[in-house]
Amino acid sequence: MTTTTNQADHLLISQVSIDFPTPQGPYRALDKVNLRINKGEFVSIIGHSGCGKSTVLNIVAGLYKATEGGVILDGREVDEPGPERAVVFQNHSLLPWLTAYENVELAVKQVFKGKKSKAEMKAWIEHNLHLVHMDHAMHKRPDEISGGMKQRVGIARALAMEPQVLLLDEPFGALDALTRAHLQDSMMEIQADLGNTVIMITHDVDEAVLLSDRIVMMTNGPAASVGEILEVNLPRPRNRVEMAELPEYIRCRHAVLKFLYERHGRKEEVAAPASQADATADDGESEPERGNVVALKAASAKAA
Numbered sequence: 678m679t680t681t682t683n684q685a686d687h688l689l690i691s692q693v694s695i696d697f698p699t700p701q702g703p704y705r706a707l708d709k710v711n712l713r714i715n716k717g718e719f720v721s722i723i724g725h726s727g728c729g730k731s732t733v734l735n736i737v738a739g740l741y742k743a744t745e746g747g748v749i750l751d752g753r754e755v756d757e758p759g760p761e762r763a764v765v766f767q768n769h770s771l772l773p774w775l776t777a778y779e780n781v782e783l784a785v786k787q788v789f790k791g792k793k794s795k796a797e798m799k800a801w802i803e804h805n806l807h808l809v810h811m812d813h814a815m816h817k818r819p820d821e822i823s824g825g826m827k828q829r830v831g832i833a834r835a836l837a838m839e840p841q842v843l844l845l846d847e848p849f850g851a852l853d854a855l856t857r858a859h860l861q862d863s864m865m866e867i868q869a870d871l872g873n874t875v876i877m878i879t880h881d882v883d884e885a886v887l888l889s890d891r892i893v894m895m896t897n898g899p900a901a902s903v904g905e906i907l908e909v910n911l912p913r914p915r916n917r918v919e920m921a922e923l924p925e926y927i928r929c930r931h932a933v934l935k936f937l938y939e940r941h942g943r944k945e946e947v948a949a950p951a952s953q954a955d956a957t958a959d960d961g962e963s964e965p966e967r968g969n970v971v972a973l974k975a976a977s978a979k980a981a
């Protein structure tokens with residue numbers, strides 16, 4: 678069931694369009710994207726590679742500026758990045774000269790300086806690294822850990838900031854199946870505890886259905902926009918095994934697949950179902966699913 682009802686306009690994406698400069702002239706990546714998100718809502722964005730999902734997220738993060746329209750958070754226009762909107766990037770973005778612990782510490786100091794003691798900060802950093810199963814490698818630098826582990830540190834860093842809005846760009850894509858399932862469950866628990874708003878980009882239909890209150894399906898670019906919005910009326914807390922058999926789960930899954938394959942079809946671009954990727958996954962990096970997404974991106978770049 679959707680947990681939030683009366684708090685529309687917490688986050689407002691209003692008539693957002695963006696033109697990127699190219700040698701051939703401006704390229705309109707997004708055209709009039711509109712979305713109202715309630716406080717505490719979990720919204721996923723799904724769409725084909727290159728349609729503009731990361732661009733939407735970057736505009737909400739305050740990293741890109743919309744050419745037209747804008748984003749309003751609790752009545753204030755977003756025009757720069759801020760610690761109340763933490764981002765987990767599609768390509769993990771840790772500072773290479775700092776350890777996992779120090780990367781999280783940097784963010785924690787930024788947010789909690791003067792509010793938590795040194796000992797409290799240490800315990801908080803360790804707690805968040807523990808949540809993502811990084812206890813054993815917290816004093817390693819990014820070049821000493823796998824891609825999946827780097828992604829987990831990025832997630833710990835974002836969670837440790839206790840942001841009002843958590844912006845996740847394919848956060849679990851580079852993880853092995855078990856870690857991914859564990860982190861999806863943790864993410865649902867953390868969000869239920871903190872009540873923060875989450876926008877998550879994903880290529881994984883099951884992940885979108887399991888985690889979301891609503892799934893925003895984007896049309897293909899150029900001039901991409903919101904195609905359809907699907908409400909996921911599943912009860913919380915959600916158990917993946919129980920959910921998978923519910924008619925509502927199956928309905929949502931079909932609706933997303935139908936949108937992606939039939940209505941806005943570029944069949945070759947949709948990632949393999951998680952179950953296929955799971956078969957050979959190990960700790961960390963490129964499983965078939967990731968490889969597939971990369972191939973899809975290459976296909977889309979070619980097509981563009």
Ligand SMILES: Nc1ncnc2c1ncn2[C@@H]1O[C@H](COP(=O)(O)OP(=O)(O)OP(=O)(O)O)[C@@H](O)[C@H]1O
Nearest residue numbers: 697698706725726727728729730731732733898974
């Ligand atoms: N800084 C930029 N300059 C020029 N074009 C850009 C820039 N950022 C994105 N684009 C273009 O805008 C479109 C949307 O890109 P975006 O990265 O948002 O897609 P996406 O949906 O996140 O794709 P993917 O699923 O592959 O991550 C693409 O055509 C991309 O080439």
Ligand SMILES: [Mg+2]
Nearest residue numbers: 730731732767
């Ligand atoms: Mg992207």
